[in-house]
Amino acid sequence: MILKSQVEWALHCCAILAGLPEGRYLSTKALAELHGLPKEYLSKALQSLSQASLVETTLGPSGGYRLARAPSEVNFLEIVEAVEGKARSFTCTNIRENNPCRPAGYCDSKPCAVARIMWEADEAWRETLRRVRLSDLVGTLSEEVPPDIWRDTFEWVLKRAG
Amino acid sequence: MILKSQVEWALHCCAILAGLPEGRYLSTKALAELHGLPKEYLSKALQSLSQASLVETTLGPSGGYRLARAPSEVNFLEIVEAVEGKARSFTCTNIRENNPCRPAGYCDSKPCAVARIMWEADEAWRETLRRVRLSDLVGTLSEEVPPDIWRDTFEWVLKRAG
DNA sequence: GAATTAAGGATATATGTTATCCGCAAATGG
DNA sequence: CCATTTGCGGATAACATATATCCTTAATTC
Ligand code: FES
Ligand code: FES
Numbered sequence: 260m261i262l263k264s265q266v267e268w269a270l271h272c273c274a275i276l277a278g279l280p281e282g283r284y285l286s287t288k289a290l291a292e293l294h295g296l297p298k299e300y301l302s303k304a305l306q307s308l309s310q311a312s313l314v315e316t317t318l319g320p321s322g323g324y325r326l327a328r329a330p331s332e333v334n335f336l337e338i339v340e341a342v343e344g345k346a347r348s349f350t351c352t353n354i355r356e357n358n359p360c361r362p363a364g365y366c367d368s369k370p371c372a373v374a375r376i377m378w379e380a381d382e383a384w385r386e387t388l389r390r391v392r393l394s395d396l397v398g399t400l401s402e403e404v405p406p407d408i409w410r411d412t413f414e415w416v417l418k419r420a421g
Numbered sequence: 422m423i424l425k426s427q428v429e430w431a432l433h434c435c436a437i438l439a440g441l442p443e444g445r446y447l448s449t450k451a452l453a454e455l456h457g458l459p460k461e462y463l464s465k466a467l468q469s470l471s472q473a474s475l476v477e478t479t480l481g482p483s484g485g486y487r488l489a490r491a492p493s494e495v496n497f498l499e500i501v502e503a504v505e506g507k508a509r510s511f512t513c514t515n516i517r518e519n520n521p522c523r524p525a526g527y528c529d530s531k532p533c534a535v536a537r538i539m540w541e542a543d544e545a546w547r548e549t550l551r552r553v554r555l556s557d558l559v560g561t562l563s564e565e566v567p568p569d570i571w572r573d574t575f576e577w578v579l580k581r582a583g
Numbered sequence: 584g585a586a587t588t589a590a591g592g593a594t595a596t597a598t599g600t601t602a603t604c605c606g607c608a609a610a611t612g613g
Numbered sequence: 614c615c616a617t618t619t620g621c622g623g624a625t626a627a628c629a630t631a632t633a634t635c636c637t638t639a640a641t642t643c
Contacts, residue, residue, distance in 0.1 A: 261599090262422045262511050262539075263631065270535045271516060286588065295519025300633050306590065319641025320587040335538060348510075349424050354433060357457025360573035372561040373432045376497060377424075380549035387542035399534040411522035421588090421642090423630090425600065448619070462602050468621065481610025482618040583611095583619090 265304040265342040268296055270396070272305065273338055276314065277330040277397045278413055279420060284316075286323035289419040293412075304342050311341035321421025330397055336388035348384075349377035427466040427504040430458055432558070434467065435500055438476065439492040439559045440575055441582060446478075448485035451581040455574070466504050473503035483583025492559055498550035510546075511539035 272290050279285055287305055291298035305324055308314045313333060314324045326333065351374035355367070369375075401409060434452050441447055449467055453460035467486055470476045475495060476486045488495065513536035517529070531537075563571060 260422050260424045260505055260510050261508070261631095264512075264514060265631090266511065266539075267514060267516060267535065270539075274535070284588095288588085293520060294516045296516065297633060299635075302589075303591095303633095309589080316589055317641075318588050318590095318639080319643090321642065322588045322640085324589090335542075343422055346423070348422050349428065350426075352426060352429060354429060354456040354458065358455060358570070358574060360570055360577050362570075365570075369565060372558060372565060373429065373436070376550075376553050376558065377428075377432075380497075380546045383549040384542045384546040387545040388538075391538050396534060396538065403531060403534060408520070408522055408524075408527075412520060415522050423600095427600090446619095450619090459602060461604075464620075465602095471620080478620055479610075480608080480619045480621095482612075484610065484619045486620090 260348055262339075262343055265307070266339055268294065268301055269304045269308055269338050269342045270335070272301075272324075273308070273313070273326070273333070273393055274396055274400060275412075275416060276324060276326045277393055279325055279416070282325075283417075283420040284321065284323035284325050285416060285420045289323070289416065293416070307342045308338070311337065313337060313341055317421075323421055326393075330394040331392050333393040334389050335391040335393070335396075336385055338393070339388055347378055347381050349374065349381060351377075422510055424501075424505055427469070428501055430456065430463055431466045431470055431500050431504045432497070434463075434486075435470070435475070435488070435495070435555055436558055436562060437574075437578060438486060438488045439555055441487055441578070444487075445579075445582040446483065446485035446487050447578060447582045451485070451578065455578070469504045470500070473499065475499060475503055479583075485583055488555075492556040493554050495555040496551050497553040497555070497558075498547055500555070501550055509540055509543050511536065511543060513539075 271294055275290065275293065276285060287298055287302045290296075290305070291301045294301075305314070309316055309324070312327055315327045316322070316324055351371055353371070355361075355371055370378075404412075433456055437452065437455065438447060449460055449464045452458075452467070453463045456463075467476070471478055471486070474489055477489045478484065478486055513533055515533070517523075517533055532540075566574075
């Protein structure tokens, strides 16, 4: 069970977009360069964010992406699910139905107890991510990243933002 | 991010082994037949349980598997990690290091804030599984599975247990 | 009109999951 | 001793998914 690297990319891109001044856009090219990522493939991750209505886009030179909502109104789970999908990590294939001691055509009233426990853990994972807002991340980063790097980065970004 | 089907298999097999009388063994063949699974491949999952010291084995006819500990001393996480591995679901590839505004050779004191949040969610998932004992599952199953099927199943199992 | 952008389709490559097969050593029962 | 059965590990193939690149299209800017 491993998350796509797209998840890391999308989260970092959102953190950058969160620091973008109102009304400006940042292109795939800039985001790819800033993070050292393949532009074409990063584009797919950003498209996922767009389809999930987490970001807005505009075309042409000076086009790109910006957040569709305030960073305090976006949580981690939304970003993760946008690129990773909403499917649960555990899928029950109903192997209990293969028990030879079962009457043919017998139908279970509840999902299997094993699956319910696995789904409970899955929900705990989601709930943890749901509780973290994008603004929380930006707050932590702005404290932990050395001030000069932080400043230089957004200077770099603004130079490329349309 | 999706768990292997082996996880479902291993959990169901452990539930059956938990109901096995002291000192008896159940073979891969019987477990595969009971759950309608490919014997050779299920064997890999059981080998994982064996390597994790969750089950004990014996060879020859009348050989097979039995739990190495009491069901109340085994939790879900141990079983899941035995087949799925202990690696975290989120892997940080340190894309922050590619930031062109970073001084060359600069070294971070902490893991990235993004990774820490993702790992926190991962830990919440693990903690949920850690809290569920194999005996809890057996308790739930014995309540939910219709009594006649439950009885027939263990009759079927005992007929094949060495 | 020329350049730039996001979007989406097609395709290739790498990796991981699922599955099967085989040979080996240990245990059982005759 | 011998035939059978078992778990174990290695090798291999089939299949799915993740990663990555390329190309076309339409919108936007200047
Ligand atoms: S049958 Fe799928 S988890 Fe029990
Ligand atoms: S650099 Fe990997 S999560 Fe931030």
